[in-house]
Amino acid sequence: MTPHQDVKEIGTATLSEFAGGMRGTVVRPGDAEYDEARGIWNAAHDRRPALVARCAGVADVLRTVELARSEGLPLAVRGGGHSIPGFSTCDNGIVLDLSPMRGVRVDLAARQARAEAGCLWRDLDAETQQFGLAVTGGLVSSTGISGFTLGGGIGWLVRRCGLTLDSLAGADVVTADGRYLHASADEHPDLFWALRGGGGNFGVVTSLDYDLHEIGLTVYSGLVFYPAEEAEQVLRGYREACAGAADELTTLVNLTTAPPLPFLPEHAHGRRVVAIGGCWAADGDRGEEATAPFRSLGTVLADVFAPHPYVAWQQALDPLYPRGLHNYFRSVFLRVAGDAALETLLSAFDQVPGPLCEIHLHQLGGAMARVPADSTAFAVRDHDYIVNVIGRTPDAQGFAEAVEWARGVTSALGPDAATYVNFTGEGSADRVRAAYPPDTYRRLVSAKETYDPTNLFRLNQNIAPKL
Structure with a gap:
């Protein structure tokens, strides 16, 4: 649990003027809804902001940024509130809450969608799927679109459609000095490049334009x-199956503990298992054939592959990742899933500290790898896999052990290996540096100096300007 400080008082007149000019609502300590407003998905962070500004539109965002700048207060920007390091809230500062801003407009002629930055993936999916369209989204539909997109975006369509940010066509941004800009390939291209992988370092993104895929x-x-007893056999078989997988198929392995799902035999409930998930996003008649190599790697405890509505599949894992747990995620990219890496994963699986802790081995490549590495700030595109290590506990008890276990797994895989900015666990400078090649990082610093030279937007995987 994150310690918090005493809440700083903002002058009464200043606060009254600010609140009176808001279309949205302002929540302060002592208000009935304060505890609900300050809470985030990851309960490992318990913080007490001076106020939460629930923004109804761009004008509210501009006012909130101005208040934080003029008062010299920390500013946390919240979209879906899923920030693992807790950047969606803060102590003694201002939370700029975008969650009321959830409008989506689909332009069928242009095959694009414009989504406000408070949208969750379930909001965007609901609108685009009315027309059979989609963009790579999160594995959990309660995740916000903004942070997910700006950090990368690895989901069930990553091999078919690329990273989420690869489909980003433009974004509206409020900068630290109060400008309202549109960033795209034609307008402020340096900012557009930096947004695609550089996270929330450069301003508050208020809406995102996506190219959609049919x-x-x-x-x-x-x-x-x-069964876990066959983990080595399954992992080696998974690696072989991935070598022949078409780009339309995205899969991952989850080394986990079986929840009491009705389709699993009772003797497996609460026991360690190896699960393989997959999504074939192409001709439905070929789906069974395309996924077959992944479904015959050992003794099958249950197989629930079938045609599913895309929206339902996007929400299928939601019950397994509820709000209110203590969460810590770490990641490392693997160029290949070599024998040494598989042995490390197997050893870590044997030492898993609790039933909610997991290890994901996720195949990449496909459309993601075909994008030139220097075209966006997400430059790690030549690795075949990413390992995501999830340390979770129901509450604070045992959480420190889960965190140390997760750190140990990624360190054993490669202490200097590249990491995924959305799954860095914490905002330490070394973890941020590990997310970017040196040339990419230098270019991000340049963009930071241009658009946020005072580092107002520092509650993120921070790229500091040269102050």
């Missing part, structure tokens, strides 16, 4: 479960 309403998707 995937239809149904995808061949699901999960297959194997």
Whole structure:
């Protein structure tokens, strides 16, 4: 649990003037809804902001940025509130809450969607799927679109459609000095480059324009479960199956503990298992054939691969990742899933500290790898896999052990290896540096100096200007 400081008082007159000019609402300590307003998805962070500004539109965002700048207060920008390091809230500062801003407009002629930055993935999916369209989204539909997109965006369509940020066509941004800009390939291209992978370092993104992909309403998707005793065999078989997988298929392995799901035999409940999830986003008639190599790697405990509505598949894992747990995520990219890496994963699986802790081995490549590395600030595109290590506990008890276990897994895989900015666990400078090649990082610093030279936007995976 994160310690907090006493809440700083903002002058009464200043606060009254600010609140009176807001279309949205301002929540302060002592208000009935304060505890609800300050809470975030990751309960490992318990912080007490001086106020939460629930913004109804761009004008509210501009006013809130101005208040933080003029009062010299920390500013936390919240979209979906899923920030693992807790950047969605702060002590003794201002939370700029975008969650009321959830409008989506689909332009069928242009095959684009404009989504306000408070949208969750379920909001965007609901609108785009009315027309059989989609963009790579989060594995959990309660995740906000903004932070997910600006940090990368790895989901079930990553091999078919690329990273989420690869489909970003433009964004509206409020900068630290109060400007309201549109960033795209034609307008402020340096900012547009930096936004795609540089996270929230350069301003408050208020809306995002996405190029959409036609995937239809149904995808061949699901999960297959194997016993933990066959983990080595399954991992090696998974690696072989990935070598022949088409780009339309995205899969991952989850080394986990079986929840009491009705389709799993009771003897497996609460026991360690190896689950393989996959999504074939192409011709539905070929889905069973395309996923077959992943569904015959050992003794099958359950196989629930089938045609599913895309929206339903996007929400299928939601119950397993509820709000209110203590969460810590770490990641490392692997150029290949070599024998040494698999042995490290197997050893870590044997030492898993609790039933909510997991290790994901996620195949990359496909459309993601075809984007030139220097075209966006997300430059790690030549690695075949990413390992995401999830340390979770129901509450604070045992959480420190889960964190140390997660750190140990990624360190054993490669202490100097590249990491995924959305899954860095904490905002330490070394973890941020590990997310970017040196040339990319230098270019990001340059953009930071241009758009946020005083580092107002520092509650993120921070790229500091040369102050």
